[in-house]
Amino acid sequence: xxxxxxxxxxxxxxxxxxxxxxxxxxxxxxxxxxxxxxxxxxxxxxxxxxxxxxxxxxxxxxxxxxxxxxxxxxxxxxxxxxxxxxxxxxxxxxxxxxxxxxxxxxxxxxxxxxxxxxxxxxxxxxxxxxxxxxxxxxxxxxxxxxxxxxxxxxxxxxxxxxxxxxxxxxxxxxxxxxxxxxxxxxxxxxxxxxxxxxxxx
Amino acid sequence: xxxxxxxxxxxxxxxxxxxxxxxxxxxxxxxxxxxxxxxxxxxxxxxxxxxxxxxxxxxxxxxxxxxxxxxxxxxxxxxxxxxxxxxxxxxxxxxxxxxxxxxxxxxxxxxxxxxxxxxxxxxxxxxxxxxxxxxxxxxxxxxxxxxxxxxxxxxxxxxxxxxxxxxxxxxxxxxxxxxxxxxxxxxxxxxxxxxxxxxxx
Numbered sequence: 001x002x003x004x005x006x007x008x009x010x011x012x013x014x015x016x017x018x019x020x021x022x023x024x025x026x027x028x029x030x031x032x033x034x035x036x037x038x039x040x041x042x043x044x045x046x047x048x049x050x051x052x053x054x055x056x057x058x059x060x061x062x063x064x065x066x067x068x069x070x071x072x073x074x075x076x077x078x079x080x081x082x083x084x085x086x087x088x089x090x091x092x093x094x095x096x097x098x099x100x101x102x103x104x105x106x107x108x109x110x111x112x113x114x115x116x117x118x119x120x121x122x123x124x125x126x127x128x129x130x131x132x133x134x135x136x137x138x139x140x141x142x143x144x145x146x147x148x149x150x151x152x153x154x155x156x157x158x159x160x161x162x163x164x165x166x167x168x169x170x171x172x173x174x175x176x177x178x179x180x181x182x183x184x185x186x187x188x189x190x191x192x193x194x195x196x197x198x199x200x201x
Numbered sequence: 202x203x204x205x206x207x208x209x210x211x212x213x214x215x216x217x218x219x220x221x222x223x224x225x226x227x228x229x230x231x232x233x234x235x236x237x238x239x240x241x242x243x244x245x246x247x248x249x250x251x252x253x254x255x256x257x258x259x260x261x262x263x264x265x266x267x268x269x270x271x272x273x274x275x276x277x278x279x280x281x282x283x284x285x286x287x288x289x290x291x292x293x294x295x296x297x298x299x300x301x302x303x304x305x306x307x308x309x310x311x312x313x314x315x316x317x318x319x320x321x322x323x324x325x326x327x328x329x330x331x332x333x334x335x336x337x338x339x340x341x342x343x344x345x346x347x348x349x350x351x352x353x354x355x356x357x358x359x360x361x362x363x364x365x366x367x368x369x370x371x372x373x374x375x376x377x378x379x380x381x382x383x384x385x386x387x388x389x390x391x392x393x394x395x396x397x398x399x400x401x402x
Contacts, residue, residue: 075384161369168362173384176377183276183374 001096003045010048013055022048024131025124032123036152039120046106046124049098053088053107061087068094075175082175085111113160113181122156129159138162153192157185202297204246211249214256223249225332226325233324237353240321247307247325250299254289254308262288269295276376283376286312314361314382323357330360339363354393358386 003026011019029047033040053061058080064087065072076082089108092098106124109117113125130143138158145155160182167174204227212220230248234241254262259281265288266273277283290309293299307325310318314326331344339359346356361383368375 078388164369165366168365168383171387173387174380176380179375179377179380182369186372186374187279 001098003041003048006045006048006096010052018051018054021131021133022051024133025050025127028127028131029124032127032146033120035147035150036119036123038123042100042103043120043123043127046103046120047127049088049092050107050110050124050128051084051088052092052096053084053086056084056087058083064090073175073177075173078173079175082111085109109177112175112177113156114177115180115184117181122152126152126156126159129163130155136162153185153189157182157189160185202299204242204249207246207249207297211253219252219255222332222334223252225334226251226328229328229332230325233328233347234321236348236351237320237324239324243301243304244321244324244328247304247321248328250289250293251308251311251325251329252285252289253293253297254285254287257285257288259284265291274376274378276374279374280376283312286310310378313376313378314357315378316381316385318382323353327353327357327360330364331356354386354390358383358390361386 007023007026010022014022026044026048030040030044033043056064061083062072062077062080064070065076065083068090070083070086070090072083076086086108089104092107093104098104102118102120105118106121109121110124110128114121117125126142126146130139130146142155142158142162145151145158160178164174164178164182167178208224211223215223227245227249231241231245234244257265262284263273263278263281265271266277266284269291271284271287271291273284277287287309290305293308294305299305303319303321306319307322310322311325311329315322318326327343327347331340331347343356343359343363346352346359361379365375365379365383368379
């Protein structure tokens with residue numbers, strides 16, 4: 001499917017707000033991909049379609065997950081909104097014929113994150129967090145980390161920590177994938193700091 | 202082992218600060234157990250001895266864990282200080298001959314929490330958080346929830362959330378047992394709220 005066709009599909013099926021957010025993530029993922037030297041076309045497409053599962057309500061998401069044997073973590077049973085990510089990936093693969101594993105994983109992991117994420121997944125996760133339509137407190141700092149200072153892992157760590165705080169503040173369940181994602185970023189940043197200090201020594 | 206003998210052992214082996222904290226948790230666990238109707242002698246003993254593993258440094262804790270096949274979660278390899286809880290439980294069992302499963306579990310889970318915790322484990326966890334020597338911001342509110350308002354699960358939820366915030370703020374790894382503990386408390390509180398609103402209807 002061409003990106004232009006995908007845009008038309010989203011515009012036809014979703015609300016203006018939904019469509020605008022998708023376009024924002026598309027554009028941001030494109031720019032981040034260029035910045036960090038990965039395939040910008042893939043990033044833009046995955047960014048555009050990351051919320052495809054949101055075209056379905058929670059009840060439909062649960063039904064689709066059960067019907068098609070999509071793994072449903074216990075936390076997702078309690079917070080079915082989270083299912084829009086894995087069910088969205090399933091729909092993109094089986095209804096729209098998208099076959100690229102990396103793009104499907106980027107859609108699957110864009111909400112919770114995961115312990116091991118490809119650069120594409122990381123970029124879609126971050127683009128979802130900082131696209132121009134996002135206006136919450138602290139988003140500017142994350143944009144700056146990602147773009148001006150080119151510190152992708154610090155930007156991701158800030159994003160996932162803001163998300164964890166937000167989930168806690170709302171009294172929602174935390175998904176362990178977000179914790180694994182944060183832990184993996186901390187370990188990677190610690191390693192780099194160690195390498196940095198060795199380099200200086 | 203008698204509680205008096207255990208006190209003497211701690212006083213002989215540990216610093217004044219360590220001993221005072223143990224006695225604070227002992228006393229607080231005793232009071233909480235009375236308040237919530239469980240065996241206060243067991244709670245006091247487990248409270249007194251909860252930090253027994255802290256008599257060993259991180260290197261020794263790792264060595265003991267490996268030598269005796271105590272399960273070491275990957276997060277604990279990175280944050281060996283956490284090992285004082287499971288290794289402490291092992292030492293109480295194998296060096297001091299403590300056989301009570303429930304007391305050993307309370308020691309094992311007092312730092313991270315766990316998805317399923319007995320009342321004894323919950324009380325030791327909370328006593329560790331609110332004993333009189335603790336002076337951090339917010340501790341008074343948790344004491345009030347636990348004692349005056351008799352809302353054990355809300356007190357525990359506040360305690361584990363404050364702990365998660367603190368771990369994040371320090372840039373340390375989060376242990377998934379803490380997340381499981383928080384999630385289980387949220388689910389239990391949601392259920393009770395539901396029952397409450399049904400009762401009113």
